[in-house]
Amino acid sequence: MEIVAAADSDERGLSLLKVVNVLQRVVVFIHSFTIDKFKGNLQRPSGASQEMPHMGEDDIAAKVKDICQELVLNHEAIKEVCSCLQEEINRGLGKDSNPEATIKCFPTYVRELPNGKENGRFLALDLGGTNFRVLLIELGAKCTMDSRIYAVPQPIMVGPGDGLFDHIAECLASFIKERDLGTELLPLGFTFSFPCKQEGLTKARLACWTKGFKCPGVEGRDVVELLKQAIARRGDVRIKICAVLNDTTGTLMSCAWKNHNCRIGLIVGTGTNACYMEKLEKVELWDGSTDEPPQVIINTEWGAFGDNGCLDFVRTEYDNTIDRESINPGRQL
Secondary structure, eight states, rough: OOEEOOOOGGGGHHHHHHHHHHHHHHHHHHHHHHHHHHHHHHHOOOOOOSOOOOOOHHHHHHHHHHHHHHGGGOOOHHHHHHHHHHHHHHHHHSTTTTTSSSOOOOEOOOOOOOOOOOEEEEEEEEEESEEEEEEEEEEESSSSEEEEEEOHHHHHHHHHHHHHHHHHHHHHHHHHTTOOOOOOEEEEEEEOOOEEEEETTTEEEEEEOTTTTTOOTTTSSSSHHHHHHHHHHHHOEEEEEEEOOOOOHHHHHHTTTTTTTTOOOESSSEEEEEEEEGGGGGGOOOOOOSSSSSSEEOOOOGGGTTTTSSSSOOOOHHHHHHHSSSSSTSSEE
């Protein structure tokens, strides 16, 4: 599920409250959905003892609601979460405070939003979970998209880094061959939805793996270069990588192409993250040009929000159990 919020970047505090409220509504929806599923699928086990205490649908619904109540925050708790989030974002933007910040606020080097007049044919790779997509996109009077989803098998998710990028290159080659695109040199955008420190539009070093991936030999390296090397090993793919970006940035850019007021991109899926347009004067980490426009999209990487314990007051026993059983305990809670 991808959710996009449109808001003025000058009202970031208010925007963050809106975003948290969206997440709150997601939890309430899951809560309601869970109760409905219990009501719709309630069956008494065929071998159940007649002495077994009887619980009707309403009793079970009430019990589920009681259990889920821990997951629903009151308004004061939401305000406290927003306050903590604002504080952590400010720490991430600060040059001296960034090394210790949990929300890293990586500059994306994307400084302008689309105006809706862009046109041409483009390839895109979208990697960020157990599946990834290859897309052929045509922009003109309208946007048309042809895509295919490929699986990332578990052994590849935790195997050598070269194996992952070889798999991506193989699927890309298959997509190009199926659509007879081999004679064209198409520009490609690479959506790599893991925490990265970007050093330019086409250079991004993986900070750490998340979402069940743990391929050795990739952290700290430029993922664009690794993809280029995998493509070169094949020798049958002609593409030009024009940009590497996070899925939040891709979501913001694609929605801004239709809605020019969009300023925040929000992802709620395998993980959660957000990006937003920030003024350069507030980005102490910025090392690029200071010419117009004086702004840059910030990839917050707020999936790490709370890793320092600032959200312990809203954590439940379920959060702690899931964290203990994960492959990255203590991270991305």
